[in-house]
Amino acid sequence: MQKKNIKKIAKEVINFELSALKNLSNNIDDSFVKVVQLILSCKKGKIIISGVGKSGIIARKWAATFSSTGTPSFYMDASNASHGDMGQISSNDLVILISNSGESNELKNIIQYTSRNKNIKLIGITSKKDSILFKNSDASFLMPDIREAGPENIVPTSSTINQLALGDAIAISCMNYKNFTKYDFKKFHPSGTLSIKLKTVGDLMIKGKRLPIVNENIKMKKALGIISNKKLGVLIIKKKTGYTSGIITDGDLKRIAQKYDKFEELQLKKIMKKNPVTIREDALAASALSIMNNMKITSLCVHKKNKIRKTIGLIHMHDILRSNIN
Numbered sequence: 001m002q003k004k005n006i007k008k009i010a011k012e013v014i015n016f017e018l019s020a021l022k023n024l025s026n027n028i029d030d031s032f033v034k035v036v037q038l039i040l041s042c043k044k045g046k047i048i049i050s051g052v053g054k055s056g057i058i059a060r061k062w063a064a065t066f067s068s069t070g071t072p073s074f075y076m077d078a079s080n081a082s083h084g085d086m087g088q089i090s091s092n093d094l095v096i097l098i099s100n101s102g103e104s105n106e107l108k109n110i111i112q113y114t115s116r117n118k119n120i121k122l123i124g125i126t127s128k129k130d131s132i133l134f135k136n137s138d139a140s141f142l143m144p145d146i147r148e149a150g151p152e153n154i155v156p157t158s159s160t161i162n163q164l165a166l167g168d169a170i171a172i173s174c175m176n177y178k179n180f181t182k183y184d185f186k187k188f189h190p191s192g193t194l195s196i197k198l199k200t201v202g203d204l205m206i207k208g209k210r211l212p213i214v215n216e217n218i219k220m221k222k223a224l225g226i227i228s229n230k231k232l233g234v235l236i237i238k239k240k241t242g243y244t245s246g247i248i249t250d251g252d253l254k255r256i257a258q259k260y261d262k263f264e265e266l267q268l269k270k271i272m273k274k275n276p277v278t279i280r281e282d283a284l285a286a287s288a289l290s291i292m293n294n295m296k297i298t299s300l301c302v303h304k305k306n307k308i309r310k311t312i313g314l315i316h317m318h319d320i321l322r323s324n325i326n
Helices: 003-027 030-040 054-068 105-116 158-177 182-188 193-197 220-230 250-259 285-295 317-322
Strands: 047-051 094-098 121-126 139-142 213-215 234-238 244-249 278-280 299-303 311-316
Touching (some): 003 158, 030 139, 047 054, 047 105, 054 094, 105 121, 244 250, 244 299, 278 285, 285 299, 285 317, 311 317
Antiparallel strands (some): 299 311
16 A cells, blocks of 8 residues: 555544534534533532443543543443442432443443432433433433544544543533632642642642751851751751741851851851742742752742741752652
């Protein structure tokens, strides 16, 4: 087969599917709104999504996308539903069935089961208006009747692309109505690339007993022992009132030792750097790293909201880099 023919086939498939998506877009009407509203109203029960064959694979994707965007749901295998898994469906649940024909035998038992319980709602996604699924659903969305890509119109291609796109449209619609933000998304994807980018200073900062905070009136002799024990290469210095007044780093200690003969007897407040650089705990860790790089320092004091002089943590460059933020 010539390369030219292969490229032609590929473009024909993609164009078929693009045409199918345009038809789907034209089908978005009040029935779509009703589907979204029914999903949003499911607050006491579970959302269960199922399908057969390729539609089952799409159903699994729907469940994954819904769950990751603030609409908890799970996939149920339609074949296993008739062999005990139907017990996963209970009162106040919402069942979503995806089927191009709406007549799959495996789905009929699920449809009958949901019909017997008025407290279980059913959403049907199908392209056949006279199907058992469409007629027995509390809310239905009629998929456009389109031609599959490829010869003989037999391979589920354009239809599954449409099912996939519809699931995304529903998930994002629900996501917007729930005011689900990128920070909520981060909670559900702690190991994802986006989550890493959205890590805040508060996520990575040193706090509590590990925080190297000392009183400004102590002498260097005692401070040396503390900075050695904390192993962070820095001391945050505070007043009796608890407000931060300065900072001393390992580098500062070396310069002070060279400048003063009896530097161990000096009080910290006489040799510290005043007004240390500080950052809010809800700032992005990437922003903290940028500040450190620009100012050629390795750590920042952390404060809450506008309380700049009240240190609650310390963010170190090494902790940011270890989190793969750069």
